[in-house]
Amino acid sequence: MTALAPGVRGATVDDAPSDHPGDAPLVDVYRPAAPVDVRRTTGLLRRGAGDPAWRLTPDGALWQATLTPLGPATRRLELRTDGVHVQAWGPGAEHAVAGVPDLLGARDDSHALPSHLHPVVHDAHRRLAGLRVPRTGGMVESLVPAVLEQKVVGADAFAAWRRLVQRHGTPAPGPAPAGLRVPPPAAVWRELPVWEWRQAGVEEKRAGTVRRAMTVAHRLQEAVDLPVDEARRRLLTVPGIGEWTVAEVACRVLGDTDAVSVGDFHLAHTVGWALTGERTDDAGMVRLLEPWRPWRQRVVRLLEITCSGRAPRYGPRMSRARPMV
Numbered sequence: 001m002t003a004l005a006p007g008v009r010g011a012t013v014d015d016a017p018s019d020h021p022g023d024a025p026l027v028d029v030y031r032p033a034a035p036v037d038v039r040r041t042t043g044l045l046r047r048g049a050g051d052p053a054w055r056l057t058p059d060g061a062l063w064q065a066t067l068t069p070l071g072p073a074t075r076r077l078e079l080r081t082d083g084v085h086v087q088a089w090g091p092g093a094e095h096a097v098a099g100v101p102d103l104l105g106a107r108d109d110s111h112a113l114p115s116h117l118h119p120v121v122h123d124a125h126r127r128l129a130g131l132r133v134p135r136t137g138g139m140v141e142s143l144v145p146a147v148l149e150q151k152v153v154g155a156d157a158f159a160a161w162r163r164l165v166q167r168h169g170t171p172a173p174g175p176a177p178a179g180l181r182v183p184p185p186a187a188v189w190r191e192l193p194v195w196e197w198r199q200a201g202v203e204e205k206r207a208g209t210v211r212r213a214m215t216v217a218h219r220l221q222e223a224v225d226l227p228v229d230e231a232r233r234r235l236l237t238v239p240g241i242g243e244w245t246v247a248e249v250a251c252r253v254l255g256d257t258d259a260v261s262v263g264d265f266h267l268a269h270t271v272g273w274a275l276t277g278e279r280t281d282d283a284g285m286v287r288l289l290e291p292w293r294p295w296r297q298r299v300v301r302l303l304e305i306t307c308s309g310r311a312p313r314y315g316p317r318m319s320r321a322r323p324m325v
Contacts, residue, residue: 025076041130045252047145065183110132113292131298228250275288
């Protein structure tokens with residue numbers, strides 16, 4: 001799903017018949033200045049194949065349920081020859097439509113990457129020319145799952161996110177696919193009882209971090225409009241949020257093209273193997289990525305997509321924990 005052609009057409013209300021009377025969508029066509037790989041760019045935002053806030057339907061359309069400052073919204077993206085066709089429903093429809101360029105990485109200049117510095121990066125960049133770093137602007141929807149992913153393997157974190165959103169989210173507005181859910185607002189996350197966290201497999205340490213973050217969610221959301229370094233510092237003021245979590249949030253919410261998730265065993269392993277043919281640690285990964293500053297996140301994504309699974313998967317096996325916060 002790669003979009004072509006420059007420009008953005010103004011949003012209008014679709015007067016086509018709907019299976020849900022009264023649910024006429026707001027529609028738009030986004031024409032990016034350069035090709036954009038819609039699925040891979042938004043893939044960074046989806047928490048596993050079963051993420052209840054996202055759905056890829058058989059017709060090739062990508063659906064998202066999101067909570068905007070104006071209220072819940074459902075967003076449908078469909079690639080056609082003249083651009084990305086957008087439909088949105090719900091109180092937050094206008095905000096959802098306006099956010100599509102940032103969602104698809106409009107602020108990320110892919111041509112600036114000096115891919116020639118390494119043949120593996122150059123080849124990956126050529127093959128994935130439409131990959132962008134997204135900027136959602138929605139702090140809560142990325143911060144909560146990032147905290148859930150602290151110190152556990154991805155499958156467990158995805159399962160926790162899926163259960164909690166299914167139980168405490170709300171149905172997506174409009175004619176959305178069955179089961180599509182809008183993630184809960186900060187107030188709901190903050191008040192979740194202990195047993196709900198336990199049933200989702202989330203221990204008190206991570207649950208407590210979510211509660212503390214949601215208590216100051218308005219301050220964290222304000223950070224979206226700050227320079228990236230200031231926004232990162234504000235996130236770090238929340239006990240339980242460290243550099244790994246900040247990087248995971250920054251590359252999704254802030255469009256930070258330089259974010260590197262230091263502390264992830266498999267990421268360092270993937271980068272080291274791709275660039276040198278050998279495993280490495282965090283320090284080695286940082287050294288290897290230094291020539292691409294301030295585009296290190298882009299390089300990481302290129303290597304994750306093209307090189308993950310190629311390197312030998314051996315290392316610590318006695319624990320499923322991932323040592324990062």
